[in-house]
Amino acid sequence: MHKEHILTKNQQIIFDLIDKSPEPMKAYSILFNVQKKGIKAPLQVYRALDKLVEIGKIHKIESRNAFIACHNSSCRVAKATAFSICEICEKVTEIGSAGLSKYLANFKDKDGMKYSKYNLEFFGLCKKCR
Amino acid sequence: MHKEHILTKNQQIIFDLIDKSPEPMKAYSILFNVQKKGIKAPLQVYRALDKLVEIGKIHKIESRNAFIACHNSSCRVAKATAFSICEICEKVTEIGSAGLSKYLANFKDKDGMKYSKYNLEFFGLCKKCR
DNA sequence: ATTTAAATTGTTATAATATAACACCATGTA
């Protein structure tokens, strides 16, 4: 089991914002939204984001440079993530499939190497946009 | 079968550079390297990169903001890519496993949705760095 | 309680990555 991380003030403010957002948030959009709470500089945001990613409370959507809260109880640490991304509305959904994570964690490359850390982004159209 | 794309001058210059590079190249490093060939502005580089990605001659390593030439004869179009990335030396290898691509192309999310486009990045240590 | 180490914060400045807008040019084709 993982240690519960107690968030610092900035981390909590930023996590709450991302967690409430229905869509991934970008760093400077986060900055804009938390300026009224006293977080004034990009670095304050990026530091909190780095930490939140590290402890698995949020994930970075690499292809979008955006961040979403983790909604997958099985990934308490940020290391093995999978998402679907709608190419029209940009909706992002975390994929919690045990089968998928099992397959990827057990995948061996041609050198027989396995990887416990990975990031997978699927692209397509979501239900609404199809 | 896919149409062969004839590259324009800028596209060819930039593709050749990336293709010769043993490691992924970043846009501004590419720019620096092609300035002697008359490509002076970031936009000229980004336009060529966009096109080369679109036609599958190169891929973008999203987590690194870097580009590598495609060395996987099966992905003639940039849509389904997988890489391993060494966290120490940053070596990136394209994974050509038919099993993996088959698994991912047939993967269904909880809504029964399949995805023909995806990008997977595995992280670990390469042979040398282990 | 006091010390100490580690982490976090606040701040200014700057680096690195990427696109907007516009005029012009090359090529293929009707």
Place this chain on the structure above:
DNA sequence: TACATGGTGTTATATTATAACAATTTAAAT
């Protein structure tokens, strides 16, 4: 020839992210 399409060259600017440094807070161990 005219036209459409895509590529080019250019300047300016937007967006994303980090460097460097000093001050403060926190947690743990005396």
